[in-house]
Amino acid sequence: MLVIRNALVFDGSGTPPAAFDVGIDGDRIKLPIGGRATAEIDATGLALAPGFIDVHTHDDFAALLHPDMAFKVRGGVTTCIVGNCGMGAAPFAEAAVLARAFHPHATLPDWHGYAGYVDLLDRHPPSVNVGVLVGHGTLRMAAMKRSRAEPSGAEFEVMKSALNEGLEAGALGLSTGLIYEPGRYARTDEIVELAALMRDTGALYATHMRDEGVHLLDSVAEAIDIGERAGVPVQISHHKASGRDAWGLVTESLAAIEAAQRRGVDVHADQYPYTAGSTILSAVVGAPGRDLRNLAYDDVVIASTRDHKDWEGQSIAALATVLGRPPQEAARYILAAEPGATVIMHSMSEDDVRTVMRHRSTMIGSDGIPTLEGRPHPRLYGTFARVLGHYARDLQLFTMAEAIHRMTGFPARKFGLADRGSIRDGAIADLVLFDPDTILDCGTFEEPNRYPQGIAQVFVNGVQTIADGAHTQARAGRVLRRAMR
Ligand code: ZN
Ligand code: CU
Secondary structure (H helix, E strand, O other): OEEEEOOEEOOOOOOOOEEOOEEEEOOEEEOOOOOOOOEEEEOOOOEEEEOEEEOOOOOOOHHHHOOOOHHHHOOOEEEEEEOOOOOOOOOHHHHHHHHHHHOOOOOOOOOOHHHHHHHHHHHOOOOOEEEEEEEHHHHHHHHHOOOOOOOOHHHHHHHHHHHHHHHHOOOOEEEEEOOOOOHHHOOHHHHHHHHHHHOOOOOEEEEEOOOOOOOHHHHHHHHHHHHHHHOOOEEEOOOOOOOHHHOOOHHHHHHHHHHHHHOOOOEEEEEOOOOEEEEEHHHHOOOOOOOOOOOOHHHEEEEEOOOOHHHOOOEHHHHHHHHOOOHHHHHHHHHHHOOOOEEEEEOOOHHHHHHHHHOOOEEEOOOOOOOOOOOOOOHHHHHHHHHHHHHHHHOOOOOHHHHHHOOOHHHHHHOOOOOOOOOOOOOEOOEEEEOOOOOEOOOOOOOOOOOOEOEEEEEEOOEEEEEOOEEOOOOOOOEOOOOOO
């Protein structure tokens, strides 16, 4: 048994920390330690917490292509929930389109359905645990391509059987991306009918809402309505007010969440700790004649491309000058040349970010896009260290214990991850040991590919995966399947 001595232990519940020794016996936490220590780590001056659970990721393919998952595990993350924003790992043909956008030069293995995907992860485990959401957009694309129509009976059956296949393979829920093609063509009723298949299964509904700008409140109402009518828990993805005209609306969207909770709806949200978002360029460039979804061309910066490395890091306004075209036309030109390009949008207010973070309905999710070849949003690496170092320690937005709860015990409960997110006897030993005085994100928008500082040791299922800040190359991650009811 390995014993971690003298750490200040945050157990994930949000209660104040206490100093005591923690044992790791196989893949489980042992408390009190009893027995004999075969190895010891002196953790004097360090904090011990459950491994961070990143509830909002797009690591479906990275988990296979970059199995060391260094960009996550070096930041203390031990579990990633993949399949967010309606973008899932199956059916394969449709999933592969997204995979090629995020990983343009990689060779992808293929798989059949969600069962095939999780089976592949079982056989080639990454360094972190993976929980899977079924992506509605991917299902819809498989059933009806880019059709704007309501699904026919037969098309509905294709979507339902694919959703059921995912749920039987252990998926934790269904995600939508109602801003993206083809998710945006789905009416509320379509999603209710699909989500209702999850009633009483323990699976949840996670949503990138239809509009995070001036129609934020309508979008939150729709998300809650879907949860109530389908009878399933709701997770609002990356809660924010995007675009200057929408700033301040989060006060009301938080009030709407509270009101729904008082009615008994199981609704919460996640957030990444930055005033910039990131997505695929195609989601930002509107119809011809329409501007960038109420964003300025200055505020939208190319993050990754397939073949235009010199565009990365430049705003559309700057590229328009280089290309000698008006910005609107330049945006269209860039999209035509790079259909899979991703962008960073400087679109939020710091006040709103803090208002959302303080609220007890908010857990932490990075929404990182693992375009490792480009200049991804620094949230990919730094989200958890930034919440702990910048927002909890330096700005004292909330206590360290509360911040840790929002990334451990709270998401574990919401996503049904039994025995995780908690330091107690018998829980799974997903653990992170860090220096509370120095932990901080280190990436910037100019140089995002940097690991956070202050993370000393990370254990995944009891296996040491970060040792003295370095990756041990252990691949101890597991697929976290929903407990079947
Ligand atoms: Zn999203
Ligand atoms: Cu996302």
